[in-house]
Amino acid sequence: MLEHLKTVFWEMGCLQRCFLEVVRLEAGDVLLQPSQGPIIGELMCHHGMSQADLVRHMNVSAATVAVSVSRLEKMGMLQREKDERNRHRNVLILTEQGQAAGKSMHQALIKAQEIALNGFNEKELAVMEQFCQRMLSNLQEEAKNRKEGTQTTC
Helix, strand or coil: CHHHHHHHHHHHHHHHHHHHHHHHHHHCCCCCCCCHHHHHHHHHHCCCECHHHHHHHHCCCHHHHHHHHHHHHHCCCEEEEECCCCCCCEEEEECHHHHHHHHHHHHHHHHHHHHHCCCCCHHHHHHHHHHHHHHHHHHHHHHHHHHCCCCCCC
8 A cells, every 4th residue: 555655646746747837838928936826826816915924824934935025026026015004014016017927827727727637527526626635634634743742643
């Protein structure tokens, strides 16, 4: 069984890399690093987030967000503004260029998803979703237990 699981997780990694490659090809002239796309996606959905908000929403390190935000700012994709509700806090706002990139990336993600799921029926998709949710839940529970200092047996 262990050998089978190694194959499944290796294939999941290959699936992710191939999916992102199709997204890049579909997006065409939008040249974003893999860590920058999710930031633009978050800002498309949640206008005016702080860097700390991004860290919490994306569950990544503050340093990762800081580097990507800095690069996106230099590319003209986003800008920092004072929060209207709290003048001591900066929020990140997508520029027109950033919004255009976000729309292109969204369309590319939809197209890649359609390609990836081609030939699956509703029942198969529901079962696949259940498996993925169960694996995610297992991994999140393990991470939570380890952070709390307890060890579980898998």
